[in-house]
Amino acid sequence: MAIEFFIGILIAVIIALVAVVVVYINRIVILGNRIDNSWSQIDVQLKKRADLVPNLVETVKGYAKHEKSVFEAVTNARSEWMKASTPREKAKAGNVLAGALKSVFAVAENYPQLKASENFQMLQEELSGIEGKIAYARQFYNDSILTYNNIVTTIPGMWFAALIGRTQKQSYLEIKETERQPVAVKF
Amino acid sequence: MGQVSFHDEISKNNRNSALMAVLVFVVLVVLAYVIGLVYDPSIAFLFIMAGGAIAIFQILNAYYNGDKIVLSTTGAIPADEKKYMHLHNVVDGLAIAAGIPKPKVYVIDSTEMNAFATGRDPQHSSIAVTTGLLNTLNRSELEGVIGHEMSHIQNNDIRFAMFIAVLVGLIAIVSYIFLRSFRFGSGNDRKNGGAIFIIIGLVLAIVAPIIVRLIQLAISRQREYLADASGAALTRYPDGLASALEKIGKTNKGNMNVSEGVSHIFFVDPVYTFIDKITSTHPPIQDRVKRLRAM
Numbered sequence: 291m292a293i294e295f296f297i298g299i300l301i302a303v304i305i306a307l308v309a310v311v312v313v314y315i316n317r318i319v320i321l322g323n324r325i326d327n328s329w330s331q332i333d334v335q336l337k338k339r340a341d342l343v344p345n346l347v348e349t350v351k352g353y354a355k356h357e358k359s360v361f362e363a364v365t366n367a368r369s370e371w372m373k374a375s376t377p378r379e380k381a382k383a384g385n386v387l388a389g390a391l392k393s394v395f396a397v398a399e400n401y402p403q404l405k406a407s408e409n410f411q412m413l414q415e416e417l418s419g420i421e422g423k424i425a426y427a428r429q430f431y432n433d434s435i436l437t438y439n440n441i442v443t444t445i446p447g448m449w450f451a452a453l454i455g456r457t458q459k460q461s462y463l464e465i466k467e468t469e470r471q472p473v474a475v476k477f
Numbered sequence: 478m479g480q481v482s483f484h485d486e487i488s489k490n491n492r493n494s495a496l497m498a499v500l501v502f503v504v505l506v507v508l509a510y511v512i513g514l515v516y517d518p519s520i521a522f523l524f525i526m527a528g529g530a531i532a533i534f535q536i537l538n539a540y541y542n543g544d545k546i547v548l549s550t551t552g553a554i555p556a557d558e559k560k561y562m563h564l565h566n567v568v569d570g571l572a573i574a575a576g577i578p579k580p581k582v583y584v585i586d587s588t589e590m591n592a593f594a595t596g597r598d599p600q601h602s603s604i605a606v607t608t609g610l611l612n613t614l615n616r617s618e619l620e621g622v623i624g625h626e627m628s629h630i631q632n633n634d635i636r637f638a639m640f641i642a643v644l645v646g647l648i649a650i651v652s653y654i655f656l657r658s659f660r661f662g663s664g665n666d667r668k669n670g671g672a673i674f675i676i677i678g679l680v681l682a683i684v685a686p687i688i689v690r691l692i693q694l695a696i697s698r699q700r701e702y703l704a705d706a707s708g709a710a711l712t713r714y715p716d717g718l719a720s721a722l723e724k725i726g727k728t729n730k731g732n733m734n735v736s737e738g739v740s741h742i743f744f745v746d747p748v749y750t751f752i753d754k755i756t757s758t759h760p761p762i763q764d765r766v767k768r769l770r771a772m
Contacts (some may be wrong), residue, residue: 324576331573419566422620426574429713434576467737 314450315442321438322456328434329377332427332463336371336384339420343368345389346413350394353404357397364390381463384424391417432462487702497640498536505532508651508677515673524757535647543605544596544603545638546646547742551593551735553605554581564611567619568604571627574711579758580604580630582609590725592744594626595639602630613728614721621718622744632707634700638742645689645738652681693741698760705765709772712745719769726762 347361367390371383396412398404405411441447442456509528513521539546556564565582571577580594583605590610596602604626606619614622629635655678720753722745731749740747748758 294647308541327686328576414560419563419570422566422570426570426711430574430576 296407309430310403310446310452311453314447315454318438318441318447318451321434321441324332324434325431325438328427328431332424332431333377333380335420335424335427336380339384339417339424340368340387341352342413342417342420346391346394346417349409349413350398350406352399353407354397359365360390360393361420366390387423401402428463435462486632488635490637494637496643497637498540500533501644502529503534505535509698511673511677516518535644539640539643539647540597543643544601546606547593547595547639547642547739548583548603550646550739551585551605552587553585553603555624556582556584561611564619567616567623568627569709571620571623574624575627575631577602577627577631580627584608587733589729589731589747590614590745591729591733592622592626592745593742594629594635595642596630596635596688597639598633598636599630602635604630605732609728610725613724617712617714617717617725618721620712621708621714621721624711624737625704625718625744627711628704629700632635632704634704635742641689642694642739642742646736648681648685648689649738652678654678655681674744689738701760702763702768705769706772709769715769715772716722719766722762722766722769724764 312374342363350357351361364387367383367387371380371387374380374383398410442451506525506528509524509531512520512528513524516524541670558565561584562580563582568582569579577599580596580599580602581604583603585605585607587607588609589607589687590613591608592604592610594602594604604623606622610622612621629638640654655674709718712718731743731746733743733747735743735747735749737748741759743759745762
């Protein structure tokens with residue numbers, strides 16, 4: 291009688307332990323996947339921004355032919371971005387492109403007709419929307435990493451992470467404070 | 478981190494929604510049973526079955542079409558992608574920040590400044606804002622308001638709030654039917670029935686709105702503070718939301734053309750009524766601003 295009782299408790303404890311392991315491992319895997327997924331969110335927005343560049347250059351050229359250096363800078367930044375392959379390179383090239391775009395909009399300030407053009411205003415809104423989305427996507431990426439790091443570096447999560455070889459702490463993307471501001475220049 | 482309370486909030490909301498569904502089911506079945514007893518006790522069980530079927534239909538309808546009902550009663554229309562590009566951009570950005578799919582975007586033609594979110598879960602959600610809000614707020618203020626609504630979606634506040642809004646309407650309809658059946662009901666064998674119906678009708682007409690009001694009160698205030706806080710955590714800029722609230726407090730007249738039954742889903746109280754002075758569904762705007770400024 292006593293032995294059966296003991297075995298019963300033992301089985302219950304084992305089941306509970308297995309359940310805890312399964313829950314934790316699933317959580318670690320899900321959180322890890324979320325990091326990958328949130329990186330692709332950033333990537334999508336960076337790509338959208340790069341796709342808008344030729345259009346923007348064409349529009350601005352129509353009004354401001356002589357600003358060659360600005361167009362070159364932004365076109366170069368775009369092709370650098372296209373060449374980048376790792377997330378870190380892409381993020382870096384993306385920052386350069388953001389800076390180049392800023393100077394395009396700064397130049398546009400000197401051309402009232404350009405600023406008044408509907409096409410330009412649409413592009414400006416679209417780009418500042420994308421800048422906002424990139425900032426939020428980065429924020430979510432970093433949040434995902436924070437949640438992941440919290441679980442794989444604290445007890446008991448770190449034990450389960452070690453079980454499936456996921457001890458690596460992921461590193462954050464830097465967000466410069468100036469990037470939180472949209473590229474749009476005041477009218 | 479806030480992660481734990483976040484999940485608590487979601488499961489609390491889901492539990493409340495389920496309780497609400499059960500409550501409505503029970504009330505409708507009991508009502509049907511009473512009607513059955515009055516008409517013919519020998520077939521009362523048929524009434525129970527019919528009542529149960531109607532209740533299930535209504536609950537499923539509230540669950541699957543509640544967002545459409547709420548959107549159409551508030552006069553919200555889909556926001557054009559081109560015309561309201563910056564609104565779409567802001568909603569898209571905050572959906573990314575919250576890690577949920579982009580909600581559908583609607584606008585309400587009103588000079589009052591307000592907004593709401595509705596839907597059954599983050600995968601089926603909508604955000605509506607008034608044109609007055611769009612015309613008055615700058616980008617960071619608009620982001621503050623949308624961030625607030627986005628966190629309602631993230632916490633699944635929207636499902637419970639939608640349930641209440643739709644089922645309030647249902648109770649109003651049922652009590653109306655009871656009162657009508659009394660007025661036009663005549664004949665000898667329905668005399669007793671008439672008396673019972675008027676009692677049920679009156680009770681529903683008087684008590685139900687009070688109960689609903691109490692539920693609205695119980696859930697709303699705390700929820701708004703919470704959504705302010707987690708909305709600010711999404712935008713990382715509490716001052717945007719604070720300044721939006723200040724503008725709204727100065728501008729709004731509280732004369733939006735919406736029923737009291739849906740007032741609790743709005744960002745700020747859409748209609749200032751006498752009863753609001755005592756029991757508002759929304760916390761005072763100055764209080765919300767103060768908390769945000771202190772963050």
